[in-house]
Amino acid sequence: MTVLKGRRIVLGVSGGIAAYKAAELVRLLVKAGADVHVVLSEGGARFVTAVTFQALSGNTVWTDLWDARMPNNMAHIDLGRDADAILVAPATADFIARVAQGRADDLLSTLALARDVPLIVAPAMNRQMWESPPTQRNVALVRGDGVTVFGPAAGDQACGEVGMGRMLEPEELLERLEGFFVPKLLAGRKVVMTAGPTFEAIDPVRGITNISSGKMGYALARACAQAGGEVVLVSGPVSLPVPAGVRCVPVASALQMRSAVLEALPGAQVFIGVAAVADYRPLTTAEHKLKKTSDTLTVALTPNPDILA
Numbered sequence: 001m002t003v004l005k006g007r008r009i010v011l012g013v014s015g016g017i018a019a020y021k022a023a024e025l026v027r028l029l030v031k032a033g034a035d036v037h038v039v040l041s042e043g044g045a046r047f048v049t050a051v052t053f054q055a056l057s058g059n060t061v062w063t064d065l066w067d068a069r070m071p072n073n074m075a076h077i078d079l080g081r082d083a084d085a086i087l088v089a090p091a092t093a094d095f096i097a098r099v100a101q102g103r104a105d106d107l108l109s110t111l112a113l114a115r116d117v118p119l120i121v122a123p124a125m126n127r128q129m130w131e132s133p134p135t136q137r138n139v140a141l142v143r144g145d146g147v148t149v150f151g152p153a154a155g156d157q158a159c160g161e162v163g164m165g166r167m168l169e170p171e172e173l174l175e176r177l178e179g180f181f182v183p184k185l186l187a188g189r190k191v192v193m194t195a196g197p198t199f200e201a202i203d204p205v206r207g208i209t210n211i212s213s214g215k216m217g218y219a220l221a222r223a224c225a226q227a228g229g230e231v232v233l234v235s236g237p238v239s240l241p242v243p244a245g246v247r248c249v250p251v252a253s254a255l256q257m258r259s260a261v262l263e264a265l266p267g268a269q270v271f272i273g274v275a276a277v278a279d280y281r282p283l284t285t286a287e288h289k290l291k292k293t294s295d296t297l298t299v300a301l302t303p304n305p306d307i308l309a
Ligand SMILES: Cc1cc2nc3c(=O)[nH]c(=O)nc-3n(C[C@H](O)[C@H](O)[C@H](O)COP(=O)(O)O)c2cc1C
Pocket: 013, 014, 015, 016, 017, 018, 041, 042, 043, 044, 091, 092, 093, 094, 095, 124, 125, 126, 129
């Protein structure tokens, strides 16, 4: 369980194609122990039905400002009242524009206006919409009003464009939301870390390595970033996603790891060495793939420098 355990999260889903990813986000939030209440805009409800969100969240789903199911008929006030945060993912260009203008013409925008809890938006739109001057103006306005903006990211888009505007993936949104609630004990601190194994090349296709997964280092890097630290993670070869907000410097050998650490260290207050660094490396690395020539092959090793020293 995480910092989200027992938190009441209102998840707004507006009418973008990324609405389908909100279903997975609800699943992840519920798994993390959050109490999730979904509010769909009319557009959002065209992409994914309330049934999906109700089944995943275990709670009633709200769409209509005039919905009489709330005893006092004021879903737009009551839903936000006990919430720890309102997260709108995806947040359309139109929704952000409505928040920027303080409009209250549907349940989701009214909820965003009538609140004293934090509002977080995860923009999702095509590149031109994101880069357009009105959207950029509106995003700056809502930031100025204290709204937190998660993303967007760059990449392939549903419309066939490539560029900025993609909603962050559900796993990353979860990580960012967790980070939102973590006390910022490392704010203003730079943390340099190492993680994973090293790979000491024998020839271009073979090497000596170890079975370090990097999981411990990556988890620590995530925790430090969520605590507000500026984290540089010097990582050996692993297949783990880089935690949100962490700058990863990928390396292979112990020598590369050492020089990347030395380069990152200036200005750092904290160094955490979690990597499983090879004590030895081959004395020489063959330029070409070694051919099988005899029954035994001797590889001479030489000590690696100690990164911690
Ligand atoms: C197929 C389709 C996909 C759309 N995708 C997006 C999108 O990804 N991002 C966005 O900002 N608007 C998108 N729109 C436009 C919004 O649905 C439209 O602006 C709507 O008014 C948003 O209302 P809402 O914010 O209340 O949901 C899309 C529209 C259609 C028809």
